Amino acid sequence: MPADRGRRGPGRSPATVVATLTAGKAVRSGAVWGAVFALYVTASALGYASAYKTPQARALLAAQFGSNFGINAIIGPAHHIDTVAGFTAWRTLGVLSIVGAAWGLLIGTKLLRGEEEAGRWEALLAGQTTRRRATAQAIAGLAVGVVTLWTVTAVVSVAVGRSSKVDFAPEAVLFLAVSLVSAAAVFVCIGALASQLAATRRQAAAYAGAVLGVAYALRMMADSGTGLEWLRWTTPLGWVEELRPLNATRPVWLLPIGGLILVSAGLAIHLAGRRDLGASTFLDRSTSRPRLRLLTGPTGLTVRLVRPLFAGWAIGIACLGLMMGVIAKSVGTALSDNALFQQAINRLGGRGAGASAYLAVTFLIAALLVSLIAAGQAGAARGEEAEGRLDNLLVRPVSRSRWLATRLAIVTVALILAGLVAGLATWVGAASQDAGVGFATLLQAGLNLVPPAVFVLGVGVLTLGLWPRGVATVSYGLLAWSFLVEIIGGVVNANHWLLDTSVLHHMAAAPAVDPNWASGGVLLGAGLLAAIVGGVFFGRRDLAPE
Amino acid sequence: MAELAVRTEGLSKRYGTVDALADLDLDVSVGEVVGYLGPNGAGKTTTIRLLLGLIGPSAGRSEIFGLDSQRQAVQAHRRLGYVAGEANLWPSLTGAETLHLLGRVQGAVDEAYRDELIDRFALDPSKKVRAYSKGNRQKLILIAALMTRPDLLVLDEPTSGLDPLMEQAFRHCIHEAKERGQTVFLSSHILSEVEALCDRVGILRAGRLVEMGTMAQLRHLSALTVEATFDGSVPDLSRVAGVSAVQTDGRVVRCQVRGSVEPLLKVLAACGVHELLSREPSLEELFLAHYGSDGVVADAR
Numbered sequence: 122m123p124a125d126r127g128r129r130g131p132g133r134s135p136a137t138v139v140a141t142l143t144a145g146k147a148v149r150s151g152a153v154w155g156a157v158f159a160l161y162v163t164a165s166a167l168g169y170a171s172a173y174k175t176p177q178a179r180a181l182l183a184a185q186f187g188s189n190f191g192i193n194a195i196i197g198p199a200h201h202i203d204t205v206a207g208f209t210a211w212r213t214l215g216v217l218s219i220v221g222a223a224w225g226l227l228i229g230t231k232l233l234r235g236e237e238e239a240g241r242w243e244a245l246l247a248g249q250t251t252r253r254r255a256t257a258q259a260i261a262g263l264a265v266g267v268v269t270l271w272t273v274t275a276v277v278s279v280a281v282g283r284s285s286k287v288d289f290a291p292e293a294v295l296f297l298a299v300s301l302v303s304a305a306a307v308f309v310c311i312g313a314l315a316s317q318l319a320a321t322r323r324q325a326a327a328y329a330g331a332v333l334g335v336a337y338a339l340r341m342m343a344d345s346g347t348g349l350e351w352l353r354w355t356t357p358l359g360w361v362e363e364l365r366p367l368n369a370t371r372p373v374w375l376l377p378i379g380g381l382i383l384v385s386a387g388l389a390i391h392l393a394g395r396r397d398l399g400a401s402t403f404l405d406r407s408t409s410r411p412r413l414r415l416l417t418g419p420t421g422l423t424v425r426l427v428r429p430l431f432a433g434w435a436i437g438i439a440c441l442g443l444m445m446g447v448i449a450k451s452v453g454t455a456l457s458d459n460a461l462f463q464q465a466i467n468r469l470g471g472r473g474a475g476a477s478a479y480l481a482v483t484f485l486i487a488a489l490l491v492s493l494i495a496a497g498q499a500g501a502a503r504g505e506e507a508e509g510r511l512d513n514l515l516v517r518p519v520s521r522s523r524w525l526a527t528r529l530a531i532v533t534v535a536l537i538l539a540g541l542v543a544g545l546a547t548w549v550g551a552a553s554q555d556a557g558v559g560f561a562t563l564l565q566a567g568l569n570l571v572p573p574a575v576f577v578l579g580v581g582v583l584t585l586g587l588w589p590r591g592v593a594t595v596s597y598g599l600l601a602w603s604f605l606v607e608i609i610g611g612v613v614n615a616n617h618w619l620l621d622t623s624v625l626h627h628m629a630a631a632p633a634v635d636p637n638w639a640s641g642g643v644l645l646g647a648g649l650l651a652a653i654v655g656g657v658f659f660g661r662r663d664l665a666p667e
Numbered sequence: 668m669a670e671l672a673v674r675t676e677g678l679s680k681r682y683g684t685v686d687a688l689a690d691l692d693l694d695v696s697v698g699e700v701v702g703y704l705g706p707n708g709a710g711k712t713t714t715i716r717l718l719l720g721l722i723g724p725s726a727g728r729s730e731i732f733g734l735d736s737q738r739q740a741v742q743a744h745r746r747l748g749y750v751a752g753e754a755n756l757w758p759s760l761t762g763a764e765t766l767h768l769l770g771r772v773q774g775a776v777d778e779a780y781r782d783e784l785i786d787r788f789a790l791d792p793s794k795k796v797r798a799y800s801k802g803n804r805q806k807l808i809l810i811a812a813l814m815t816r817p818d819l820l821v822l823d824e825p826t827s828g829l830d831p832l833m834e835q836a837f838r839h840c841i842h843e844a845k846e847r848g849q850t851v852f853l854s855s856h857i858l859s860e861v862e863a864l865c866d867r868v869g870i871l872r873a874g875r876l877v878e879m880g881t882m883a884q885l886r887h888l889s890a891l892t893v894e895a896t897f898d899g900s901v902p903d904l905s906r907v908a909g910v911s912a913v914q915t916d917g918r919v920v921r922c923q924v925r926g927s928v929e930p931l932l933k934v935l936a937a938c939g940v941h942e943l944l945s946r947e948p949s950l951e952e953l954f955l956a957h958y959g960s961d962g963v964v965a966d967a968r
Contacts, residue, residue, distance in 0.1 A: 407798035416768040509755030516749040663722035
């Protein structure tokens with residue numbers, strides 16, 4: 122973000138400057154993600170309509186997925202999926218609520234705590250506004266971003282709904298769009314609240330992320346068919362599910378959603394007035410005993426900086442693996458007779474059955490998480506450069522290539538560890554239920570997650586060399602695209618050229634099949650090559666601040 | 668010829684159509700303290716980032732102790748300490764951890780001197796960087812650069828955010844460095860700081876070095892201010908050779924004299940001068956002479 126964006130433009134009233142600045146950034150982001158949402162709605166509706174043309178095919182799909190607790194646990198229960206409307210609502214709500222919630226908490230913490238941490242609020246608050254008013258304005262600006270997300274999603278979806286294959290009523294589509302952005306709106310406000318509690322943006326995002334994790338886990342348990350359906354009422358993601366867009370709509374569930382939005386936004390504004398600028402509500406230790414062991418050079422520094430973040434990811438991946446491992450056997454048994462699921466697994470390159478086949482699908486989510494670490498670390502490397510911290514090393518006897526190579530080596534080790542954690546935790550869960558999937562098989566399935574992540578890291582570094590300001594866009598964009606293609610490809614017969622554009626598609630569907638180390642090797646090699654080329658360009662170009 | 672700590676030849680940097688730095692030829696001898704003046708956007712930071720190899724030149728080259736600052740940056744940086752105008756550090760590290768890290772990366776630290784600097788700048792090293800004020804963060808990077816006793820100190824507006832007491836402590840450190848034979852390249856727009864510390868001064872304007880010399884040389888190029896009070900009638904001084912900017916206030920006349928003062932003295936002696944004051948221009952006046960009284964030039968970047 123260029124530094125000059127923080128300046129006040131001519132003609133902006135001091136009373137609304139924070140709202141205007143925040144809205145400007147939120148609208149850009151909301152428009153981009155609105156396009157992603159719209160694309161996903163389009164792909165789901167049109168894909169279903171063309172793949173399942175006959176009532177028989179649709180009835181078969183409904184029979185198979187309607188009672189599939191594994192899939193229900195991951196993306197929510199399927200209602201009326203023998204219709205385009207039912208299928209579209211089920212598929213889009215399940216996936217986009219999570220994407221939207223993650224977007225909301227990230228942008229909420231970025232534009233509140235992030236801006237404050239960067240010192241940009243100091244100048245604004247020295248003017249004519251108070252902390253409380255500025256926070257209210259920032260939340261209003263974020264609301265404009267959410268409205269943009271809704272508008273882009275709604276406009277495209279209404280247009281798609283007019284297609285004769287799909288045939289959705291415009292008002293039903295508008296309510297679908299409301300449902301799809303509800304989780305985003307809630308988590309924008311959770312992010313705003315977390316920004317008041319934590320001292321740094323990273324910490325705030327971690328708090329809000331923990332809330333999302335708990336909300337998702339509760340929703341999963343509720344939808345696992347274990348008699349805990351009432352848990353759905355305890356989580357905002359459950360409320361979103363209860364909106365049932367395009368089917369038997371239940372707008373009454375907008376009340377708790379709106380209530381949570383108002384309460385968290387109100388609390389955020391209230392807490393903003395009770396603390397000092399730059400301070401947090403939770404006590405932040407401003408002093409600490411020096412821990413010098415690792416601080417001997419760029420290597421130790423990177424380990425020190427990456428460690429807490431990695432620990433958070435590892436815990437998340439371990440929880441997911443454990444949970445998936447525990448339910449693998451029961452879900453796998455139900456799935457073994459499911460032709461459609463087998464077909465989806467086959468499209469992903471798998472040939473297994475039972476628990477292994479189910480775990481192959483859940484490892485796709487683990488692959489996404491491990492690759493997200495890679496994308497995040499490519500962005501973090503750029504962050505060190507953009508925020509000027511890298512200068513402190515490069516004006517001393519440290520070369521750019523040494524710094525980058527060290528960093529990449531450490532991140533690669535972290536990715537391998539993350540893969541092993543996924544395999545190990547899944548094995549612990551699966552073994553506890555005697556699911557019959559071996560330790561070595563799952564550990565290999567865990568390692569199988571590493572090549573796509575290394576590829577994403579490599580592409581991130583290539584971008585760092587060629588287009589430093591685009592690192593986050595390219596690496597997260599590649600992942601988001603890959604995941605969407607996988608989800609679409611799992612349901613409809615997508616063109617193989619389209620499937621090949623997904624980095625996750627080149628990963629064997631382990632543990633349903635043995636990992637394909639040859640294709641993994643190609644991904645690793647391509648990632649390494651991209652990183653080397655990126656490193657060469659990074660070594661030659663001017664360092665570029667924000 | 669004395670060994671050179673810094674040498675640039677035709678060093679230039681273009682951003683699009685703008686010359687951030689144009690054709691800079693600069694020599695800084697070992698042991699010299701050189702001031703580098705110019706308003707914001709004149710190209711000071713661009714010069715320093717080129718010298719440090721953080722950005723590459725569009726044309727020309729630069730050397731630090733004879734080492735190419737682009738190709739041999741790592742070797743050159745072993746002998747160099749740098750202080751940026753804005754301290755961007757890792758917020759989760761404490762002051763002590765930051766100093767330890769930067770010292771280990773640099774290689775050699777005078778630990779006794781480091782502790783003395785921490786005292787002198789009254790820094791609490793147990794605090795986390797994110798809890799420091801701007802001034803304290805600035806002190807931290809100053810200490811980090813000074814504690815290794817580098818052969819060359821490259822300072823880019825190093826006292827921004829420091830209070831006057833700390834500014835004094837900084838000046839003391841630079842005097843010490845000079846006494847020890849260290850070379851200092853000080854970019855600043857605080858003129859009194861440069862005047863007090865520097866052997867030579869360069870003035871940069873819109874990416875071009877417009878003046879370079881000792882204070883005496885620069886003063887010689889500029890006008891002397893003369894104020895004369897007469898007993899009787901006031902003569903017309905505007906036609907005297909070398910005299911300009913004549914202002915008359917009753918029996919007091921102020922004017923500027925360039926070159927020899929002899930013609931003026933002859934006229935004054937003949938007219939019955941009651942009191943005569945003359946003053947050399949301050950660096951501020953020299954600086955303003957290059958920039959106009961508002962100090963404004965076009966932004967170089």
